Amino acid sequence: MGRVTINGTQSQFSCKKSIPLALWDAKGNCAKGRSKEALQLNRDHDNIKAQIIKHYQHLADREAFVTAEMVRNSYQGSGSEYETLLSAFDKDIANQKKRVGKDRAASTLWATLALSKGMPIESVSRVLGHTNIVTTQIYARITSQKLNDDLTMLGDKLNKSFSNIKMA
Numbered sequence: 001m002g003r004v005t006i007n008g009t010q011s012q013f014s015c016k017k018s019i020p021l022a023l024w025d026a027k028g029n030c031a032k033g034r035s036k037e038a039l040q041l042n043r044d045h046d047n048i049k050a051q052i053i054k055h056y057q058h059l060a061d062r063e064a065f066v067t068a069e070m071v072r073n074s075y076q077g078s079g080s081e082y083e084t085l086l087s088a089f090d091k092d093i094a095n096q097k098k099r100v101g102k103d104r105a106a107s108t109l110w111a112t113l114a115l116s117k118g119m120p121i122e123s124v125s126r127v128l129g130h131t132n133i134v135t136t137q138i139y140a141r142i143t144s145q146k147l148n149d150d151l152t153m154l155g156d157k158l159n160k161s162f163s164n165i166k167m168a
Contacts, residue, residue: 004052004068004075011068013076015048017041051075089116111136 002015019041023031030045031038055074059066096109107128114124125136 002048002052004056004071006056006066006068006071009068011072013072017044 031041
């Protein structure tokens with residue numbers, strides 16, 4: 001069990017470590033002795049403390065007031081700055097929706113969604129009524145994730161195609 005204490009408030013978390021009671025020195029806040037097990041436990045303990053301090057300093061640089069719970073959440077990876085790719089995409093779509101009618105057309109939003117969901121650009125071009133695919137390419141924002149996915153897909157297809165070929 002780990003505990004973060006800031007200004008008298010505490011927040012506990014599981015550090016997923018088990019220490020035999022006979023090996024723990026409560027006054028020294030570390031494992032007793034010089035055995036391999038004690039040394040490894042103390043190294044792990046020091047690493048956790050260093051990570052907690054790093055997260056506290058990072059939060060203190062950004063926030064006016066830091067709580068023990070904020071540090072614990074940041075250490076465990078559930079802080080407010082962490083965001084899944086899907087939620088970032090949802091925020092981007094929400095921002096684009098707000099811009100429709102101002103500096104975005106509804107078709108631009110639709111094209112972005114369709115392309116990001118894997119619809120071929122030729123199909124998107126046809127639906128939008130473009131006579132030249134170059135016009136559709138202006139709408140298409142090629143993201144690094146999309147490019148990475150496309151290259152991975154190509155690599156997988158090539159691996160399947162050439163898997164039967166033996167090199168001498």
